[in-house]
Amino acid sequence: MSDNNQAEDSLQCIGCGAFIQTQNPNELGYTPNSALKKAQELDNDIYCQRCFRLRHYNEIAPVSLTDDDFLKLLNKIRDSESLIVYVVDIFDFNGSVIPGLHRFVGDNEVLLVGNKEDLLPQSLKRRKLKDWLRQRANEQGIRPIDVALVSAKTNRSVDGLLSKIDDYRQGKDVYVVGVTNVGKSTLINQIIRQNTGIQELITTSKFPGTTLDQININLDDGSKIVDTPGIIHKEQMAHYLKGKDLKIVEPQKQIKPKVYQLNPEQTLFFGGVGRFDYVQGNAKHGFTVYVENNLLIHRTKLANADNFYEKHFGELLTPPDASYIDDFPKLVRYEFKTTEKSDLVIEGLGWITVPEDIVIAGWAPKGVSVLIRKSMI
Structure with missing residues (x-):
């Protein structure tokens, strides 16, 4: 050599x-x-x-690291004695869940961190949001020792998070885990900035898959904070969008909820990347939409929706823009009947809060999950 x-x-x-x-x-x-x-x-x-x-x-290049490579790196956590800081995207909670995380945690305590708190309306009580996140984590087999809400982008409440980390780690190492695109590296950057004054040590991007190997940040007492690679969650919307379209779909500032009064058999299109159908119900209802403020929403009749999409996809219904519409996955339909006030979630796009006892359908690019959950708000 x-x-x-x-x-x-x-x-x-x-x-x-x-x-x-x-x-x-x-x-x-x-x-x-x-x-x-x-x-x-x-x-x-x-x-x-x-x-x-x-x-x-702001250019991203494809990487050759496989999902198995990411998971092998996380396997080190099981045998460690550490505090696990589990970062999720509040706006895209379901899309930011690490499948089977409880297998990697072992006996270590978990501090659940909801990032991008700045995107949610101030009217949402933060205590209620913490309870909601804890319940969702419990459903995934995770029993967090505490829940923290932060905005890594704006540095909101990062001081409080650092205090929690220091209290709970008790001299142990800290592993920061999360799927791609939840703002984990941005959060680590804020932690480094506050501890060392170094600006932008870790690469940040809106594109998935930035941290390719674990990065160790030494602490004063000889322990360390370990920034692990983000696990690629293939059901995230971000994997199917290009360039500036990400900024049109991913919220850039606090969401302004929009209420649409819909009769049965009416449809909403979210650009060309998502669709919501009010299929069946006894009356006109208000549906509250939580998506990026600049994403154009179009209303039409359900009977006309397929033709409307085919005619306007890539033009009136954008993103995606015309440059890659031939490669963009077809929308796939998922139907639900609600039994309580619920959110219909299109992962990475947002959600629509819907009333009980109606039939609805959500459409998303093939590969992106659509699900129903207990209403967040």
């Missing part, structure tokens, strides 16, 4: 944690040899090409 390769073996990308290599552009950690030498000469932080492009051009 050359001296150059030996040097590379000891280097990790400061953004994603992947080991730096200069041989294969299609593998993790690749950076051009010239860029590596320049960074070393100037004593600059070293980023792989993928993270460099992500930071400077």
